[in-house]
Amino acid sequence: MVFVSRVLPFLVVISAVAAQERVYQGFNSGAFFSSNKPKVQSDFEDEFNAARALHFSPGTFSSVRLYTNVQTGTTNTPIEAFQAAINTNTSMLLGIWCSGTTTISNELAALKSAVDKFGTKFTDLVIAISVGSEDMYRLSESGIENNAGIGAGPDTIVSFIREVRTAIEGTGLASKPVGHVDSWSAWANSSNEAVIEEVDFLGMDLYPYYEKDQDNRIENAEAIFEDLHNRTLSAAGNKPVWITETGWPFDGPTSGNATATPENSKAYWDTIACKYLGRTNVWWYNLRDTNPAIEEKFAVSKAVSAETTFNLTCAAGSGAPATINTDLSKGVSSDKKDGAAQLMGSMGMVGLVAVLSAVFML
Ligand SMILES: *[C@@H]1O[C@H](CO)[C@@H](O)[C@H](O)[C@H]1NC(C)=O
Ligand SMILES: *[C@@H]1O[C@H](CO)[C@@H](O)[C@H](O)[C@H]1NC(C)=O
Numbered sequence: 560m561v562f563v564s565r566v567l568p569f570l571v572v573i574s575a576v577a578a579q580e581r582v583y584q585g586f587n588s589g590a591f592f593s594s595n596k597p598k599v600q601s602d603f604e605d606e607f608n609a610a611r612a613l614h615f616s617p618g619t620f621s622s623v624r625l626y627t628n629v630q631t632g633t634t635n636t637p638i639e640a641f642q643a644a645i646n647t648n649t650s651m652l653l654g655i656w657c658s659g660t661t662t663i664s665n666e667l668a669a670l671k672s673a674v675d676k677f678g679t680k681f682t683d684l685v686i687a688i689s690v691g692s693e694d695m696y697r698l699s700e701s702g703i704e705n706n707a708g709i710g711a712g713p714d715t716i717v718s719f720i721r722e723v724r725t726a727i728e729g730t731g732l733a734s735k736p737v738g739h740v741d742s743w744s745a746w747a748n749s750s751n752e753a754v755i756e757e758v759d760f761l762g763m764d765l766y767p768y769y770e771k772d773q774d775n776r777i778e779n780a781e782a783i784f785e786d787l788h789n790r791t792l793s794a795a796g797n798k799p800v801w802i803t804e805t806g807w808p809f810d811g812p813t814s815g816n817a818t819a820t821p822e823n824s825k826a827y828w829d830t831i832a833c834k835y836l837g838r839t840n841v842w843w844y845n846l847r848d849t850n851p852a853i854e855e856k857f858a859v860s861k862a863v864s865a866e867t868t869f870n871l872t873c874a875a876g877s878g879a880p881a882t883i884n885t886d887l888s889k890g891v892s893s894d895k896k897d898g899a900a901q902l903m904g905s906m907g908m909v910g911l912v913a914v915l916s917a918v919f920m921l
């Protein structure tokens with residue numbers, strides 16, 4: 560009895576820490592450049608280091624959302640982003656590319672190779688798996704009107720999700736949430752309900768800038784975001800909704816009443832990023848511009864460095880994570896060293912928790 564009463568408070572502390580959900584913040588990262596050249600490990604590492612080093616960043620951008628497990632130009636070799644993420648302790652929302660295909664076997668082969676090759680170094684960094692990206696949007700009326708390309712319907716996505724669940728059974732990824740990323744409009748479309756029933760989470764892509772049927776001046780961006788976010792939340796029922804893509808371009812054509820300027824990128828950041836970072840999982844669009852399909856420029860980072868295209872500081876009282884990286888003399892390379900020092904520091908913590916857990920397990 561004495562043993563229990565002395566140990567219990569410690570156990571309570573440990574389980575409270577374990578139960579605390581981590582909130583992720585990061586950027587999206589395509590598999591290739593605008594030129595269609597594949598990104599290689601060093602390209603991904605440069606991105607992940609720049610994301611952590613961004614000047615006046617609210618909190619640390621230490622996560623990435625990927626669109627595919629397959630290295631571009633190969634059949635089913637794991638994407639080199641995995642090794643880059645391991646090297647930089649970057650957490651990952653994995654993506655399985657589902658459009659324009661009748662099979663995801665190469666995606667699954669690449670995923671299994673990565674689990675076999677890297678083991679827990681890889682699986683510990685995996686937050687969740689998204690089966691598809693905007694596939695149902697591409698098939699929708701607006702997707703077709705915008706020439707968004709080949710999509711996949713709800714039946715296909717549901718069957719691919721089930722295939723992924725089967726494929727990860729008994730592997731280090733078995734406990735990871737499996738979901739789908741799509742536009743808010745695809746989630747709000749009741750024809751796609753079966754996918755909501757099937758997923759563990761909904762990834763929502765939402766850009767007031769592209770909502771050109773509404774009066775989408777920057778002044779209305781927050782109201783539009785909230786309305787469409789709310790519609791997604793109601794469709795989701797009690798399932799979590801993560802913000803998988805949002806942003807406002809600093810350069811590019813006008814879209815309805817929306818104009819692309821650095822001032823508007825900053826205004827959008829102040830209303831949306833500063834409101835959700837640290838409270839909801841957010842993968843902002845984007846650290847750098849590599850999407851060959853669009854003219855708009857969204858890059859928060861200048862040339863994949865710590866320097867930013869607009870001021871990332873969130874106003875005091877916004878509730879965003881504390882501002883970091885305020886020393887402007889630091890570039891990506893010196894921040895890399897800081898990153899290493901931070902890794903050493905947190906390893907100490909991990910070690911301490913491991914020792915405590917071991918003591919109490921025994
Ligand atoms: C709703 O979703 C279905 C199935 O994905 C699609 O065929 C339809 O075009 C969508 N509706 C609109 C208005 O886009
Ligand atoms: C865009 O702004 C103009 C001028 O204020 C307004 O007349 C128009 O209705 C707006 N567009 C939309 C789609 O609301």
Ligand SMILES: *[C@@H]1O[C@H](CO)[C@@H](O)[C@H](O)[C@H]1NC(C)=O
Pocket residue numbers: 782785786789
């Ligand atoms: C969205 O939902 C929240 C919570 O229900 C509500 O407070 C807010 O007014 C809604 N916003 C819009 C624009 O509908």
Ligand SMILES: *[C@@H]1O[C@H](CO)[C@@H](O)[C@H](O)[C@H]1NC(C)=O
Pocket residue numbers: 829870871872873874
């Ligand atoms: C950056 O943005 C913050 C919050 O909006 C503001 O308080 C600050 O003055 C800005 N800094 C510069 C250099 O413009």
Ligand SMILES: *[C@@H]1O[C@H](CO)[C@@H](O)[C@H](O)[C@H]1NC(C)=O
Pocket residue numbers: 648901902903905906909
């Ligand atoms: C990696 O980052 C996580 C989250 O910040 C941290 O808890 C963990 O200790 C880090 N891992 C290492 C090996 O430093």
